[in-house]
Amino acid sequence: MNFCSECGSAVVLRVPAGDHLPRHVCPDCGTIHYQNPKMVVGCIPEWEDKVLLCRRAIEPKYGLWTLPAGFMENGETTLEGAARETWEEAGARIEVGKLYTLYNLPHINQVYFMFRARLLDLDFQPGIESLEARLFSEAEIPWEEIAFRTVRATLEQYFRDRRTGSFDFHFGDIRTR
Numbered sequence: 298m299n300f301c302s303e304c305g306s307a308v309v310l311r312v313p314a315g316d317h318l319p320r321h322v323c324p325d326c327g328t329i330h331y332q333n334p335k336m337v338v339g340c341i342p343e344w345e346d347k348v349l350l351c352r353r354a355i356e357p358k359y360g361l362w363t364l365p366a367g368f369m370e371n372g373e374t375t376l377e378g379a380a381r382e383t384w385e386e387a388g389a390r391i392e393v394g395k396l397y398t399l400y401n402l403p404h405i406n407q408v409y410f411m412f413r414a415r416l417l418d419l420d421f422q423p424g425i426e427s428l429e430a431r432l433f434s435e436a437e438i439p440w441e442e443i444a445f446r447t448v449r450a451t452l453e454q455y456f457r458d459r460r461t462g463s464f465d466f467h468f469g470d471i472r473t474r
């Protein structure tokens with residue numbers, strides 16, 4: 298950040314009184330511009346023994362496959378965000394289930410929340426951010442073309458759990474891209 302979003306003055310980086318980390322502070326209007334991690338919400342849309350993946354039509358990771366997921370918007374809940382992203386990216390209607398994986402990505406200041414979800418029908422079609430949306434069985438998953446570590450970890454966990462039928466909540470840290 299270079300300029301104050303409140304008044305347009307140049308900001309300085311300093312530790313405010315009573316704080317312990319440097320922040321962008323506006324010397325003119327006094328606004329402290331805090332920057333905090335972003336939340337990414339998404340889901341595993343399930344249909345019988347298959348899951349719905351989208352092939353990205355945007356950077357980063359153009360052309361690679363992902364579960365529907367994206368940045369949470371102000372004013373919505375995590376469940377609403379997961380359903381919205383699934384609609385936007387895959388044109389798919391879902392019933393969102395339980396929170397399934399949570400990953401901290403401290404190197405890029407993100408936290409991923411992935412839910413299980415039930416696909417309500419097969420009338421899905423890729424949105425403008427996707428080249429394709431299609432169902433994959435475990436044997437069909439394009440493991441070498443998965444866009445993100447978080448998605449790969451979630452899918453690996455999902456297929457491991459499916460063998461036992463026990464889908465406990467999992468969380469962990471991912472520190473590389």
Ligand SMILES: [Zn+2]
Pocket residue numbers: 301302303304305306323324325326327328
């Ligand atoms: Zn200012």
